[in-house]
Amino acid sequence: MKTCLRFISRFIYISAERNKVASFVSSVRYYNAAAAKTLSDCRWEEGKSSDTQKWSSLEHKGPYFPPEYEPLPDNICFNYDGQPVKLSPVTEEIATFYAKMLDHEYTSKEVFQNNFFCDWREEMTKEERKLIKTLSKCDFSQIHKYFVEKSEERKNMTKEEKQVLKEEASRLMEEYGYCLLDGHREKIGNFKLEPPGLFRGRGEHPKMGKLKKRIQPEDVTINCSQDSKIPAPPAGHRWKRVQHDNTVTWLASWLENIHGRPKYIMLNPSSKLKGEKDWQKYETARRLKMKVDSIRKQYRRDWTSREMKIRQRGVAIYFIDKLALRAGNEKDDESADTVGCCSLRVEHITLHRRLDAQEHVVEFDFLGKDSIRYYNKVPVEKQVFKNLKLFIKHKDPEDDLFDRITTVKLNKTLNESMPGLTAKVFRTFNASTTLQDQLNKLTTEGMTVEEKILSYNRANRAVAILCNHQRAAPKTFERSMQLLQEKIQKKKEQIEEAKKELKEAKKAHKDAPSDKSKKCKKHQVPIEKIYNKTQRDKFAWAIDMTDENFQF
DNA sequence: GGCTAGACTTGGTTCCAGAAAC
DNA sequence: GTTTCTGGAACCAAGTCTAGCC
Numbered sequence: 001m002k003t004c005l006r007f008i009s010r011f012i013y014i015s016a017e018r019n020k021v022a023s024f025v026s027s028v029r030y031y032n033a034a035a036a037k038t039l040s041d042c043r044w045e046e047g048k049s050s051d052t053q054k055w056s057s058l059e060h061k062g063p064y065f066p067p068e069y070e071p072l073p074d075n076i077c078f079n080y081d082g083q084p085v086k087l088s089p090v091t092e093e094i095a096t097f098y099a100k101m102l103d104h105e106y107t108s109k110e111v112f113q114n115n116f117f118c119d120w121r122e123e124m125t126k127e128e129r130k131l132i133k134t135l136s137k138c139d140f141s142q143i144h145k146y147f148v149e150k151s152e153e154r155k156n157m158t159k160e161e162k163q164v165l166k167e168e169a170s171r172l173m174e175e176y177g178y179c180l181l182d183g184h185r186e187k188i189g190n191f192k193l194e195p196p197g198l199f200r201g202r203g204e205h206p207k208m209g210k211l212k213k214r215i216q217p218e219d220v221t222i223n224c225s226q227d228s229k230i231p232a233p234p235a236g237h238r239w240k241r242v243q244h245d246n247t248v249t250w251l252a253s254w255l256e257n258i259h260g261r262p263k264y265i266m267l268n269p270s271s272k273l274k275g276e277k278d279w280q281k282y283e284t285a286r287r288l289k290m291k292v293d294s295i296r297k298q299y300r301r302d303w304t305s306r307e308m309k310i311r312q313r314g315v316a317i318y319f320i321d322k323l324a325l326r327a328g329n330e331k332d333d334e335s336a337d338t339v340g341c342c343s344l345r346v347e348h349i350t351l352h353r354r355l356d357a358q359e360h361v362v363e364f365d366f367l368g369k370d371s372i373r374y375y376n377k378v379p380v381e382k383q384v385f386k387n388l389k390l391f392i393k394h395k396d397p398e399d400d401l402f403d404r405i406t407t408v409k410l411n412k413t414l415n416e417s418m419p420g421l422t423a424k425v426f427r428t429f430n431a432s433t434t435l436q437d438q439l440n441k442l443t444t445e446g447m448t449v450e451e452k453i454l455s456y457n458r459a460n461r462a463v464a465i466l467c468n469h470q471r472a473a474p475k476t477f478e479r480s481m482q483l484l485q486e487k488i489q490k491k492k493e494q495i496e497e498a499k500k501e502l503k504e505a506k507k508a509h510k511d512a513p514s515d516k517s518k519k520c521k522k523h524q525v526p527i528e529k530i531y532n533k534t535q536r537d538k539f540a541w542a543i544d545m546t547d548e549n550f551q552f
Numbered sequence: 553g554g555c556t557a558g559a560c561t562t563g564g565t566t567c568c569a570g571a572a573a574c
Numbered sequence: 575g576t577t578t579c580t581g582g583a584a585c586c587a588a589g590t591c592t593a594g595c596c
Contacts, residue, residue, distance in 0.1 A: 155568095162569090194586070202564075202587065248559065262558060263586085277560085326562095327590060335588080369589055370564055408554090411591070424561085424590060471564060532582060 054249045054273060058224050060179035060188070062231030062239075063252045063265050064172060065217070066195035069093040076146045079139035080132055091124045094211060097198045099143035106200060112209035116198055119211035179251060179267070180228075187268035188251065193220075199258045203336035203371025210258055219254045249273055259334070270537035279541045284420045285428040286552065291418045292429070296321065298417065303383045309404035315387050316341050316402050316410060320423050323378065324430045324466050326369060327407040327423035338367045341423070342407045347397035351388055352377075360385035374468050431463045436552040438462045453529060 071092060077084040078095055087095060098107065098116055106112045117135040124132065132138065157165075176191040196214040201207055217237035224230060226244040233239050240254075250264035267274055288295075295317075302314025319325050319341050328340020339348065348366035355361040358379045368374045380388075391401055407423065414421040438459035443452055463469075527536065527543070536543065 166569095190585070192584090200565090200587080205587090250559075253558090258587095264559075266560080274561095281561090329590065331589095338588085340589085369562080370587075372564080406554090407590080408592090422591065427562095469563075534582065 052247050055181050055246050056225070057183065057228060058179065058181050058246070058251070059228035060224060060231060060251050061176050062222055062233070063193045063220060064176040064191050065193055065215075065234060072096070072143065072146065076142050078143060079141075081137040082139075085128075085131065087128065088125050091120070091128050093196070094120050094123055095138075095140060096143055096147070097196070097211075099140035100147050101198065102140060102144045106198075106208060109208065111204075111206060112198075115207060115209035116211070119209075123211070181267070181271070181273065184272060186271040186273070189266050189268045191265060193254075193265075194256075194263070201336060203338065203367060205336045206334055207258055213257045215254050221253050223248065223250055223252065268537075270534075270540065275538070275541040278538070279545075281425075281428060282432070282542075284425050285432055288418060288421060288425055288429045289433070289552070291421075292321075295414075295417050295421075300383075303381075303387055309409075311387050312391060312402045312404045313410055313413060315384055315391070316405060317414070318380075318384060320426050321430070322380075323364075323376065324427050324468075325374075326427070327410065329407045336367070336371050338369060338371055340368060340407075342402055342405060342410060344401040345397065346392045346395045346399050346401055349388065349392075349401065351385065351392075353385075362388065368468065372468065372470050427467060431467055432552045434466050435459050435463050449529060456530060 069089060069092075071089055078087055078092070079085065098120070101107050113135055121129055121132070173191075177188055178185050179188055180186075193215045194212070197212050199205075199207055199210045199212050217233040218240055220233075220239055221241045221243060222231055222239050223243050223245055225246065230242055250266050252265040253262050255261065256263050269275075269278070299314040299317045299321075302310045303318075305311050305314065320327070326340035328343035330343060331338070339345065344366065348364060350363040350365070352361040352363060353359070355363075355377065360382055361377055361379050362385070364374055364376045364378065366374050388401075391403075395401075395403075411422045414423065414425075439455065442455035442458055447455070531539070
């Protein structure tokens with residue numbers, strides 16, 4: 001396992017939090033029925049928001065603005081070409097963004113350096129720009145050291161000092177962290193505006209290192225109900241706009257300057273609005289269960305269609321269904337080169353007539369969402385293999401594999417098969433089905449809580465593999481693994497010892513049975529053992545609505 | 553039908569508090 | 575008492591998908 005992990009240098013997720021799509025199902029199987037509320041006392045019954053109108057009343061305090069920049073003390077110098085230079089506050093603040101990241105791999109990348117330096121120079125005064133012309137002559141080390149020390153100071157704060165900070169944070173949460181939506185006090189997901197900094201794109205992102213500018217109240221649009229108390233902008237400022245649009249769920253929005261796309265302040269996943277959406281998502285996936293056989297029959301028929309676009313569509317849906325691939329919308333050139341199903345290129349697949357004793361194998365190798373590598377060798381049906389050969393014929397490696405279809409066309413077809421069906425529903429459906437099947441397979445009546453949790457983790461791992469959920473190995477991975485191996489060895493020794501003891505105890509029981517030796521416990525897994533508080537809050541709707549007999 | 557903007561979800565990374573280990 | 579580890583929460587980048595425009 002260790003070798004394998006090293007080879008791909010990433011982890012397969014087994015955490016329940018990540019397999020959100022599957023959590024609903026699993027919350028049921030292990031769910032302690034005694035804790036269930038009746039349907040009548042749950043807020044999910046209260047009346048659904050319609051598809052267009054999301055709320056009737058919405059009141060909030062507006063976003064929380066990050067604190068203004070505090071200039072560096074006079075003894076901390078930025079040096080250019082060996083000489084100390086006092087920077088203007090704006091220039092200095094941006095320098096601190098870079099200085100704080102000196103330990104990070106990002107700052108060694110040329111794209112990051114160039115983007116940073118270009119954006120930094122734009123914010124400089126004329127004089128600064130005239131002087132500071134080369135990044136390699138910039139010395140941020142004093143600033144870096146200063147922030148490392150500050151961080152150490154924070155860590156070494158006394159209990160009392162930490163308590164003061166904690167109280168301040170909870171005061172902020174109380175003031176800005178909640179809104180009033182249709183009379184309910186709901187938690188907001190991200191009430192703090194994103195602070196300025198340097199953009200960290202994932203993978204080989206062409207915009208990494210660019211300056212994420214400070215958001216001003218004048219950039220922010222507020223959304224709330226007309227008769228509510230309109231949030232006050234910070235002193236001396238005004239909002240960009242105040243609107244009262246109840247067809248959207250966001251509380252505030254602004255345009256981020258890196259891609260020029262809107263960003264939002266929205267509700268926490270535990271809120272009624274988000275919960276309803278989530279519930280709907282799983283219901284659509286459950287409807288797909290009823291329809292999936294006919295959809296599969298249809299896409300199989302499409303594989304032999306006379307029309308190329310229909311054949312391509314049939315194979316694409318087959319991949320989305322079988323491999324849980326994402327739809328793969330077209331992307332602009334100003335982001336990392338990642339793909340999904342519809343945007344696969346010829347270079348992302350290799351066809352093997354025969355491989356490892358299997359026939360008609362497709363080898364996938366591409367970067368998906370977040371530049372996470374998808375590598376898989378999959379035996380496919382003969383007709384799919386034939387079609388793929390046809391699709392790549394006379395094409396260059398960088399040509400689109402599915403050149404006749406788009407995600408929009410594909411989703412249109414899916415929607416005709418079943419209202420509400422899109423490519424991503426297959427991911428939810430297949431993840432949920434896999435989890436349910438695995439749980440059915442891996443759990444039996446007499447299992448202990450620990451055994452059931454192990455089965456749950458194994459089932460979750462199967463989902464993670466299907467969905468290609470991975471994360472980078474932590475820096476301390478090697479050391480942790482070593483410690484773990486030592487622990488395993490110790491446990492093995494303990495097990496051997498326990499086995500011996502059991503043997504002796506059995507023999508003793510046979511010779512002279514006692515009350516103690518007759519007991520054997522029955523376990524149910526309390527939901528707290530599977531889901532943390534956040535997850536239980538988020539899936540409150542599922543907990544409220546299901547019983548222990550639920551099957552996806 | 554193609555393009556774009558906008559709204560929303562998904563999910564990987566980072567930070568930090570509290571637990572566990574030393 | 576100190577250090578290390580771990581899990582949860584927060585953060586935010588990167589997806590999906592739809593509506594509206596031309």
